[in-house]
Amino acid sequence: MYDRRKYAFNGVCYFKNVREIMERDDFFPHIPIGRVGGIDGWSVRLQRENINNITYYKLAIRTDRDRPTIESRVYFGILKPNGETERPVEGNLELRDTCGIAGPKISVDEWLNEGNRYLTNGGIKIEYGFQIKKILSMEGQWTFNFYDKIYDYALSGRAFFENARERIRPDDFPRGRIPSIGGMNDWVVGIHGQFSGDRIYYYPCLTSNEVIPEVLCRYYLSYIKNDGSPDFLEESYTRLEMDASPVGRGATAAVLLDEQEGYLKNGGLTVEFGFQIEGILDSDGIWTFNFHDRLFDWINKLNMITFLRRERDTFEGIAEELKKVKIETMAGEMMKKCVMFFMET
Known part of the structure; x- marks a missing residue:
């Protein structure tokens, strides 16, 4: 299953005035992504190419800046007006210093054919995912990309709740099991009804059957409409009692x-969720770092050693804390942080 959210850099781009630009054989403006893998100037493009007097436009990601050879992973898809993804392409590529990443070539006639339903309000919606995995150094050695998040995410996804009409009034939606978070099991995603004034509102929620300690976390929850867009979105960085x-x-x-x-699809409701526990209050009243999961937005956070040093005060205290961590359960980005710290000190 294709999911752009697994990538460190992902999103939806909209190219306007497609018919006018393609019919006059013109160029589309670039839509910038920014800095990826420590390299500036990346952008998503609809590139023009003429072969045997036939004009094609293809999806592409590239930068015009000087850069080394990289190993990357990429995903492209065309988003149709009904929210479906058409002609998805995903794969791993080694790119030499002058190459960009390109999807399939599509002719102007095919792009503009109304039967294909590629146009949304006169434009084209493209979803993409982009990840630089490794970078070839000047010495000819492959190095890990320490700059960006690892491919995939800590925990996020969608849950579908069937038979909404029958279940919503008695408030008996089933709960969907999701994986362990922060070393705690039995997490579920659900929909829960609650009175507010004289009305009942139905809230998407994440709960656990275990006793949950006090945590510092980030989360988002939303309903998903038929066109794939989120609504009633709640996103928060908070401390939960x-x-x-x-x-x-x-x-x-x-x-x-x-x-x-537009919330019902095949008689059911879809909830999208994302959850990251960053800190856990342990039994001795000291905040500890969550070593179990990958970091959310980790590149902008304090170094994990700095975090522990502030809490434990001494390197001996840090060592005692790290002794509690099993390497086989340690998240990849935690290891990256450790390597970066010891390389820099």
């Missing part, structure tokens, strides 16, 4: 069950 749970924004049954609103 013991046994508290992440809760999204609520909506009434009248809104969620109204066919015109």
Whole structure:
């Protein structure tokens, strides 16, 4: 299954005025991504190419800056007006210093053919994912990309709740099991009804059957509409008291069950979630770093050793804390942070 959110750099780009630009055989503006793998100037493009007097446009990611050879992973897809992905392409590529990453070539006639439904309000929506895995140094050695997040994410996904009309009034939506987070098991994603004034609102939520300690976390929760867009989105960086749970924004049954609103799909509701525990309050009242999962937005965080040093005060204290961590359960980005710290000190 294709999922652009697994990539450190991902998103949806919209190229406007497609018919006008293609019919006059012109160029599309570049849509910048920014700095990837420590290299500036990356952008998503619709590149023009003429072969045997036929004009094609292909999806591409590239930079015009000087750069070394890299090993990368990329995903492209065309988003149709109904939210479906057309002609997805995904793969690993080794790119020499002057090459970009390109998807399949599509002729102008095929792009503009209304039967293909590639155009959305006169433009083209492209979803992409981009990841630089390794970089070839000047000495000819492959080095790990320490600059960006590792491919994939700590924990995020979508849950589909069937038979919404039958389940919403008695508030008996089933709960969907999700993997361990922060070393704690039995997490579930669900929809929970609660009165607010004289109305019942239905909130997407994450809960656990275990006793949850006080944690510092990031999360997002939203309902997903038929066109793939999120709505009633709640995103937060917060401190949760013991046994508290992440809760999204609520909506009434009248809104969620109204066919015109676009939340029902095959009679069910879809909830999108993401969750990251960053710190855990242990039994002696000291905040400890979450070594179990990958970091959310880790490149902008304090070095994990710095975090522990502030809490434990001495390197002996840090050593005692690290002794509690099993290497085989340590997240990849934790290891990256350790390597970076010891290389820099």
